[in-house]
Amino acid sequence: MAGVTWRRLTLGVAAVYFLVPLAIAVWFTVYNESLGFSLGAYGRIVSAPGFGESLLKSLLLGAAVIVLVLLLALPALLAVRLGAPGLRPVLETITTLPLIVPPITYVVGIANALRGGTDALAATPFWQTLISIQDENFPVVLVLAYVMLALPFAYRSLDTGLRAVDVRTLVEAARNLGASWPYVLFRVILPNLRSAVAGASFLSLALVMGEYTIAALMGYRTFPVWIVTISGNDGQLSVALSVLSLGLIWLLLLTLSGAGRKSK
Amino acid sequence: MAGLTGSRRRGGGAGWLAAAPLLVVTLIAFGIPAVVLVVGAFSVKGGGFGFENLSATMREPYIGALWSSVKLSAVVAIGGAVLGAFLAQAVLTSRSGLLREAVLTASGVLANFGGVPLAFIWIATLGNSGVVTAALGLGSGVLYNFWGLALVYLYFSVPLMVLVIAPALDGLKPQWREAALNNGASTWQFWRHVGIPVLGPALLGGGVLLFGGAFAAYATAAAMVGASVPLVTLQIADALTGNVLIGYENIALALSLDMIVIALLVMAVYLPLQKRSSRWLA
Numbered sequence: 001m002a003g004v005t006w007r008r009l010t011l012g013v014a015a016v017y018f019l020v021p022l023a024i025a026v027w028f029t030v031y032n033e034s035l036g037f038s039l040g041a042y043g044r045i046v047s048a049p050g051f052g053e054s055l056l057k058s059l060l061l062g063a064a065v066i067v068l069v070l071l072l073a074l075p076a077l078l079a080v081r082l083g084a085p086g087l088r089p090v091l092e093t094i095t096t097l098p099l100i101v102p103p104i105t106y107v108v109g110i111a112n113a114l115r116g117g118t119d120a121l122a123a124t125p126f127w128q129t130l131i132s133i134q135d136e137n138f139p140v141v142l143v144l145a146y147v148m149l150a151l152p153f154a155y156r157s158l159d160t161g162l163r164a165v166d167v168r169t170l171v172e173a174a175r176n177l178g179a180s181w182p183y184v185l186f187r188v189i190l191p192n193l194r195s196a197v198a199g200a201s202f203l204s205l206a207l208v209m210g211e212y213t214i215a216a217l218m219g220y221r222t223f224p225v226w227i228v229t230i231s232g233n234d235g236q237l238s239v240a241l242s243v244l245s246l247g248l249i250w251l252l253l254l255t256l257s258g259a260g261r262k263s264k
Numbered sequence: 265m266a267g268l269t270g271s272r273r274r275g276g277g278a279g280w281l282a283a284a285p286l287l288v289v290t291l292i293a294f295g296i297p298a299v300v301l302v303v304g305a306f307s308v309k310g311g312g313f314g315f316e317n318l319s320a321t322m323r324e325p326y327i328g329a330l331w332s333s334v335k336l337s338a339v340v341a342i343g344g345a346v347l348g349a350f351l352a353q354a355v356l357t358s359r360s361g362l363l364r365e366a367v368l369t370a371s372g373v374l375a376n377f378g379g380v381p382l383a384f385i386w387i388a389t390l391g392n393s394g395v396v397t398a399a400l401g402l403g404s405g406v407l408y409n410f411w412g413l414a415l416v417y418l419y420f421s422v423p424l425m426v427l428v429i430a431p432a433l434d435g436l437k438p439q440w441r442e443a444a445l446n447n448g449a450s451t452w453q454f455w456r457h458v459g460i461p462v463l464g465p466a467l468l469g470g471g472v473l474l475f476g477g478a479f480a481a482y483a484t485a486a487a488m489v490g491a492s493v494p495l496v497t498l499q500i501a502d503a504l505t506g507n508v509l510i511g512y513e514n515i516a517l518a519l520s521l522d523m524i525v526i527a528l529l530v531m532a533v534y535l536p537l538q539k540r541s542s543r544w545l546a
Contacts, residue, residue: 010354011363018374018419020396021389028388028395068289076283084279091283094290100527101298102480104497105520108504109297112304112517144293212379212483217504228380228487239388242381250373257369 022246029240041240048237054226060138061222062208065146066201069154072147073200077158078189081167095152103149103213110145111218139220146214150207154200161196165189202256209248304517317518326515329494330522333479336410336495340417341475345467347418348425349433355426356433368430371423378420378477383487386416408489416484421474428473432466472534476527496523 029041045051080087098106117130133140167189174188190197212224221229227245231238308314320326355367389396390412392404406412436459444454460467482497491498496519503516 007354007358010350011358014351014354014422018370018423021385021419024389024395025385072286072289076286079279079282082279084283087279087283090287094286094294096531097294099476100524100531101294102476102497102523102527104480104482104500105301105523106297108500108516108520109301111504112513113297113300116300144289147289148293206376210376210379216483217501224379228483231380231384235388238384242384245381246373246377246385249376253369253372253376 025239025243029236029243032236041236042244044234044237045240045244048230050221050226050230054221054223057137057221058209058223061143061146062205064138064143065150065208066204068143068147069150069204070158070197070200073151073154073158074185074189077155077162078167078171078185081162082171091155095155098149098152103211104217106145106148107214107217110141110214114141136220139218142215142218142220142222146204146208146211149211150204153203153207157199157203158193158196161193161199165192199256202252206249206252209252210245301517301520304514305521307514309514317514318521320515321518321522325494326496326499326519329496329499330519330526332410332494333496334526336414336417336493337475337478339414340421340478341471343414344418344421344425344474345471348422348470349429349463349467351422352426352429352433356430367426371426374423375420375427378481379483380487382416382419383484386419387488390415408492410493413485413489413493416488417478417481421477424477425470425474428470429463429466432463436462469534472530475530479523479527479530 030039031037076087076091080091114130114134121130170188170192171184174184179188208222210224211222212228215222216225216228224245227238227241231241305317306313306315308316321330351367355364358364386394386407388394390402390407391397392408394407396402397404397406407416440458441454444458445451449457480497482501485493485495485498486501500516500519500523503513503519
C-alpha cells in the first residue's frame with residue numbers, strides 16, 4: 001500500500017511541475033483579456049520580419065552540417081572496423097571534447113582565433129579566406145563549430161548502426177566483385193545504415209535549430225537568435241515562439257523514432 | 265601469414281587516410297581555438313606570459329560567479345538525479361505501458377528543451393506578472409534568484425535523468441528483489457545493499473551529465489536573471505561582448521579555462537563510470 005501512495009505522490013508532483021507551465025504557456029498564447037480567444041499570436045510569428053530569412057538560414061546551416069558530419073564520420077568509422085582499430089581511442093576522444101568544453105568557452109576561443117587571425121594575416125591572401133568564412137549569409141565558421149558539436153551524437157548513432165552490420169564481409173564482397181570505393185560507400189554501406197544515418201541527421205538538425213549561445217555571441221541571426229530578438233516586448237509572441245520551438249523538437253524526435261522503427 | 269599481416273598493415277594506413285578529413289577538421293575547428301584560448305589565458309598585458317589573468321579570476325567578482333555556478337550546478341545535479349530516479353522508478357513500476365511510453369517520449373522532448381524558450385515559458389508561469397504568481401499572490405521576484413534558476417534548470421535536468429536511469433532500472437531484475445526479500449531483507453536493506461550499488465554508476469554518471477548541462481547553460485540564465493545571479497557564463501559573455509571595460513578579453517579566456525578545468529575534473533569521474541555501467545546494461 002505504501003508503494004502505491006508514494007508512486008501516486010511522485011507522479012502527481014511531476015505532473016504538476018511539468019504540465020502546469022506548459023498549459024499556462026499555451027493558454028497565455030491563445031487567450032487575451034481584451035480580445036478573448038484568438039490564434040493571432042501564432043499568425044504574428046509568420047508575418048514577423050525576418051522569419052523566413054532566419055529559418056532558411058538555419059535550415060541551410062543544418063543541411064551543410066548534416067552532409068559534413070556524415071562525410072567526416074562515416075569513413076572514419078568504417079576504417080575502425082576495416083583494419084585500423086587504433087583509431088577508435090582517437091575518435092572517442094574527439095567525440096568527448098564537446099561534452100567537456102562548454103559552448104560559451106568554445107565561442108570565446110573561436111572569436112579570439114578569428115580576431116587574432118585577421119590581424120596576423122591582414123597582408124596575405126589568407127585574409128580574404130578568413131573574411132569569407134565569416135560571411136553573414138552563410139557563416140562557414142558556424143558550420144564548422146556545429147559539426148564539432150554534432151559529432152558526438154552522429155558518432156554514437158552511426159556506431160550503433162554499424163554494430164548491426166557485418167561491414168567487413170559486405171565491403172570485401174563488393175570489392176571482390178569490382179565495386180569502387182565510392183560505390184561501396186554509397187550503394188552498399190549506406191543503404192544498410194538508413195536508420196542510423198537518419199538518426200545522426202535529425203540529431204544534428206535538432207542541434208542547429210536550437211543552438212543559441214555560439215550564434216548569438218558571434219552575431220549571426222540564425223532562427224534561435226531571431227526568436228529572441230523578435231520577442232522584444234511582445235510577451236504573447238515570445239511565448240508562442242517557445243511553444244512552437246517545443247513543438248519542433250517533438251516533431252523531430254517523432255520523425256527520428258519513426259525512421260528508427262520502420263527499418264527494423 | 266606474412267601476407268595477411270602485410271595487408272593488415274596497409275589497411276591500417278588506408279584507415280588513417282580515411283579518417284584524415286575528420287582529424288584535419290578537428291585540428292582546425294577545435295585545435296586552433298583551444299591553442300588561442302590557452303595562450304591568451306596566460307598572456308599578460310605588457311607582452312609575455314604569466315598567471316595575471318588566472319589569478320584575477322580567483323578574485324571578486326569572478327570567483328563569486330565561479331562559485332555560484334558550481335553551487336547551482338551541484339544543486340541541479342543532486343536534485344535532478346534524485347528526483348529523476350524517483351520519477352523513473354514510479355513510472356517503470358506502474359505497469360501501465362501507456363504511461364511509460366508517454367513519460368519516456370516527453371522526457372526525450374523536455375531534455376532537449378532549453379535556452380531562451382524555456383525561460384519564456386517559466387516567466388509566463390512564475391515571472392513577476394506570471395499566471396501562477398498572480399493566482400497565488402506570490403509577489404515579485406520569485407523566479408529571479410538562485411533557487412528560481414535551479415527550479416527552471418530542473419525542467420530539462422529531471423527528464424534527462426529519467427532517460428539515463430531508465431535502462432539501468434530496467435536492468436534491476438525483480439528476481440534480485442524477491443531473493444533479497446525471501447532471505448529476510450527489508451526494502452531499505454535491498455536498496456542499500458543491492459539496488460543502489462547496481463545503480464550507482466548510472467546515478468553518478470547521470471549526475472555528472474546534469475552538472476555539465478547546468479554548468480554550461482547560458483541562454484536561459486541570460487534571459488531570466490540578467491545580472492542578479494552572478495554566473496560564470498554570464499561573466500564570460502559580458503567580457504566577450506564588451507559590456508565591461510576594454511582590456512578584459514583575456515579575463516574571458518582565463519574564465520573559460522577555469523570552466524574547462526572544472527568540467528574536466530567532473531568528467532574525469534564520469535568516463536570510467538560510463539564503462540562500468542555499460543557492463544550492467546549488457
